[in-house]
Amino acid sequence: MSKKASSKTNITRVPEHTVEIITNSGEGAQKCAQIFGQTCAKMGNGVWTVEIIPAEIEPPHHTVTSTSGNIIRFGTERVSNWGDQSKLAVAFNEQVCLSRHRLGSFDDNCIILQESAWENHEDEAVRDNYAKAMEEMSSKNYRFIQVPIEEETLKLVDNPQLGKNMFALGLLTEIYQRDLAVVEKQIGHIFRHKAASVTEINVELVKHGIAWARKNLGFQFEIESVVAQEARVVMNGNQAAALGAIAAGMEICAMYPITPATSVSHELSDIFENYGGMVHQAEDEIAAAGVALGASYGGKVALTVTSGPGMALKTEFLALAVMVEIPLVVLDVQRGGPSTGLPTKVEQSDLLAALYAQPGDAPRVVLAPRSIEDCFHSMITARRIAETFRCLVIVLTDANLASGVQQFTRPDFDARWQQNPVDVSPLPEGLRPYDWDPETGMSRRVIPGTPSGQHTVTGLAHDEESRVSYDPESNERGCKMRSRKLAVFQSTLMPPPVYGDEKGDLLVVGWGSTQGAIEEAVDRVRAEECKVSSCQLTFLSPLEPDLKKIFGRFKKVMTVEINYSDTVGDPYITEETRRYGQLAWLLRAHTLIDIDCWTSCPGQPLRPKDIYNSIVKNIEIGVSK
Amino acid sequence: MSSIAVSLLDCEFDESKCLEADDYQTRVGKWCAGCGDFGALNAVKRLLAKEQLQPEKMAFVSGIGCSSRFPHYVNAYGFHGIHGRALPIATGLKLARPELDVFVVMGDGDCTSIGAGHWIHATRYNPNMTVLLLDNNIYGLTKNQTSPTTPEGYASNTSPRGSVLPALDPLQATLGVSNASFVAQTADWVPAHLYATLQAAYDHNGFSFIRILQRCPKFTPDVFDDAIKNPDHVELLVHADGVDAPGLEKLFKARREHNPKDLDEARALAQRSDLLRLGIFFKDDSFPVYDEIRAVSPVSAEEKINKLEKEFDRYGV
Known part of the structure; x- marks a missing residue:
């Protein structure tokens, strides 16, 4: 931990906090956040991170569309989702800050450490934009703290673009009493392919940030950590899936670049050959499926990795895999759709396509990991099912899991996972x-x-x-x-577990990555003595057993999903015309129960408070308390 | 699964060649009488017998179309896939099992139209496989539609007043791709040349692309009449490193000495439309072969687990 703050420092003890680092694209927010998130995890805090990424590589700077950043929610206990709103933010300019304000991302009392260079900038237009943005944000009770981020960074480096992020990391290190030794180690790791001097200067910048914060801020947050008894690891879902593929004994990953799936292949490209495996970058999505299928035909354990639009292209090959009964594992990291949709953002809208998009009847297994840990183990499960049943297995993760970072129990590798198929x-x-x-x-x-x-x-x-x-x-x-x-x-398969009581007024059913947010929302309504439980499905095809029995114990069943559904009462939308969320559609057909849904497709993960509100509303209108 | 299996087992005790060409055929091809596919199948059977390839050690991969039924008639492993996508399957198979002899059979619609992207890229990957383009200038199985190689002006059900565009030349296209390592043309009406070309393709280490000109007895029976009726409209490309066969010199008077290593000349010859040219346009064994450059050494399960443990140390909390 950084040295004891001076006696003037006001230390607030909190069970958890949510922090945002927001910059222009290309200013290093991701690196800063990765190091900070990893540091929190390594110090024993529960962590969940979410990336804020524009689809473009580097859109025009200092605009509301240039925002790149990262949200880190960390706490004493396990953290299973990104929570509701951020309590503290580091913003490199007021426009990126404004973009987050407009999305309702900040808590009303959010502390915002903002670059001070813009308020009195020599360019009048910059000053005007600044004033307008601040005016717009004045509706909230944010506490802005002006920080000369660039000025301070320039004291150590010539190009502030390559250093401000580390100065910001220093601020956070001091504010949250992070262990500098852990931070230094993470910096060393992230720059391991660069000269040692790069690590050194970055560490210096962090120390400079710490010193500045200590001298000028006068407040700290203390978040206790619990040291886990068992060995733990921390990584994002795409890393977990890539390592899961290796642990599962997979030997070839054929892919075509597509956001947000591509980083799985980056991980694999880096190390797969050391394990006797290879990544084949195919000429297109179709060929990637074909090469994987051809390799599997030859007896290799094959994987193809894609996202929604790629799934659409692979459809004919997937049906072929089913028809010829050659095992194949497909990882679909879902993003927003339809068409090119929201390439960097989360949605759960490939479900029905994963189940049914093909010529003719082509039964396949579809499963959806619920956590980062699941991303790892699902690959092993998927291979096993594919080979045992000579079938196609589709693993549906999403952009939330792909880049979200979370701790989990370090797996025990089993040599049997590596068996020749x-x-x-x-x-x-x-x-x-x-x-x-x-x-x-x-x-x-x-x-x-x-x-x-x-x-x-x-x-x-x-x-x-x-x-x-x-x-x-x-x-x-x-x-x-x-x-x-x-x-x-x-x-x-076993019936899915029910979170909460086995019977009650309302059962919330989700699938995949929404588990953490749903359960947190359920905890809140249960704390208000509402008879609400939840059930998170992993297998979507075939569906897990006993669903009708489980659902029948509740007065009402409602799915919560990150996809589109109509709202009754909107123009033309009636019970007859209403289109349901995809899981609701599936479960209605499967159980013949009148299952409702609450869905949302904002291009970001669901927040517990929004789920909470939907649950409360449903209890009010549908179920007597 | 196959009666051949029995004779193959006997083979281990017999040094002499024991598989005849017909042993490589599973059943009679369900093609129309007079279809060029029969000629290609016969040449392939002869090659397999000459090389005494073990049926279980080779695979024939195809797409969809009349010619893509080919694998069903060969005593080997076969993958009759989907339209246009034989090459990705074959590439995956070759990456998985480089020791297998892989043959790919495609039609002109399959390869040069719906599968054109894969054709370009497989040529560049240059995996070691023998690739037959059975080009009859028409979609046969779907009943007479214009294909990219249909000659301009030739009528079909989709171009009743004649194809409106100049035909795509698969030789020019293939020769234009970087890392193309073997490009040849032969014809179903010259079986000796077809067989010799196939042998050269099989012997080549890399992606051996042969365009086989052949007639569809139903829809393009006359499409090569000019060359068939006037052998002097055909020029044979010959070279010490090329293909030749006994008797061809009597049939074709026009012979051009062409060094198959000369890519510029190969491209120039493919471009010219004065004569129909048969032979090896280009061949170079020195190009990178995908399944060789991407070969990875196997790693034992224990070793993998040791490495994974180290990898996970990096992510340790």
Whole structure:
């Protein structure tokens, strides 16, 4: 921890805080935040971070659209989502600050450490813009503290663009009593590919920031940390998925660059070859699926990584994988849609496409990790299912998980995860390429190189010998066998746990990354003695067992999702015309229960307070307390 | 799965060649009588028998179209995929199993239209595989639609008054791609040349692209009539490092000495429309081969876990 503050320093003890670092794109907010977030995690705090990234690389500076930044929520206890509003912000200019204000990101009493260079800038236009922005923000009770970030940075470096972030990190280090040794180590790690002098100057900048804060700010926050008993790691969801792929024994990742999935392949490109694996950057999304499928056909454990628009392009190949029963794992890091949509922002709107977008009936397994930790373990689960059932497995994460950073229990690696998927030992006599067990639809996988196993797999309707067969019986048998495997797999699943009481007035059902925010909201309404529980689904195809039974114990069931749904009462929207959220649509069909939904697609993760409000509203209108 | 398996097992005790060309065929091709695909299949069977390739050690990958039924008729592993996408599947397979002999069979719609992107990029990746473009200048399976290689003015169901654009030349296109390492043209009506070209392609280390001109008996039976009826409208490209076959000199008087390493001349020859040229336009074994440059050494499970532990130390709290 940094040295004891002077006696004049006002130290406030809080269970948690949410901090924003907001800059122009290209001013290093991400690095500053990564180091700060990692430091908090390593000091034993619960952490959740969310990136604020424009889709462009470096939009015009000092505008409301140039905002790049990061939100770090950290506390004494485990943190499962990004929370409601930020309590403190470091802003490199008033325009990026204004953009966050307009989004309602700041707490009414937010402390904002703002660059002081603009208020009295020599350029009149800059001064005017500053004044207008401050006027707009004056509706709130923010506490602005002017900090000469650039001026102070220039005392140590010539180019403030490459140093302000570290000065800001110094401010935060002092305000939150962070351990400088941990900060230094993180800086060393982030600049490990650069000269040692780079680390040194950055550390100096941090120290300078600490000294400035100590001299000028006079306040600190104290957030206790609990040292975990078990070994823990901290990373973001894309890193977790990439490392999960390696731990799962995957050998090839074929991909095409697409936000926000690409960083999975960055992680893999860096280290995969040390593990006997490779990343193939294909010419397009379709080819990426094709190369993965071809590699899997050859017996390699293959993965393709994409996001919504890429999923759309891969559709035909995914249906082929189902038809030929070649295992394939697809990671879809969902972003906002439709079309190019919101490339850097979160949405849960690929669900129905992941389930049903294909020519014909192509049953597949779809699962959605609920946390960063899940991103790791899902890859192992996905491979196992894909190989056991010779099927397609789609893993649906999203932009929230992709860049969100969280701690989790360090996994115990198991050598069995690395097992070769197949061998080329001679086949039992008479074995056919689709020797479907008539009960289960399962059959042995035969890969090229297996003596006496030659056959041609085909996307055309085929029989057990893999011969093209258009006759009604063969086609119906093939459809039945491919579908049956899903039912067999479902029989291995446990019913999903209910968070809260097993019965009550309202059950909130979510899927994937919203778990933390939903459960936090449920905790709040339960604290007000409302009979509300929640249930977070991981498997979307097949759905986990007993849903109808579980839902039946509640007076009302409502999904909470980050996607679009109509609101009854809007022009033309009636019970008849209303389009539901995607999970609600699915669950209504599955259970025949009149399930409601509350969805939102703001391009950011759901906030517990918004979920809380929707729950309260539903209790008021639908369920007697 | 296949009756051939039995004879193959016997083979281990017999030094002599024991697989005949017909042993490489599973069943009679379901193509129309007179289809050029039969000629290509015959040449392939001959090659496999000559090389005595083990049926389980090779794979034929195709897309969709008449010619893409090819794998079903070869005694080998086969992947009859989706339209235009044979090359990504084949590339993935080759990356996974470089020891397998991989053959790709595509039609002109498959390769040069819906799969054109993959064709360009697979050429550049240059994986070691033998690639047959069975080019009959028309969409056959979907019943007579203009393809990119349909000659200008040639009528079809989608261009009843004749194709409105100059045909795309697959040789020019392939020769224009960086890292293209083998480009040849042959024809179904010259089986000896077809076979010799196939052999050269198989022997080449890299992406061996052969365009096989062939007729669709239903929709383009006459499309190569000029060259077929007038052998002097055909020029054979010959070279010590090229292809030749006994008897060809009697058939084709026009012979041009062309060094297959000369890319500039290859491109110039592909550009010219005065004569139909058969032979190896370009061949260079020295180009990077994707499955070789991307080969990674296997790592044991224990070693992987040790490395993962170290990797996770970096993320440790």
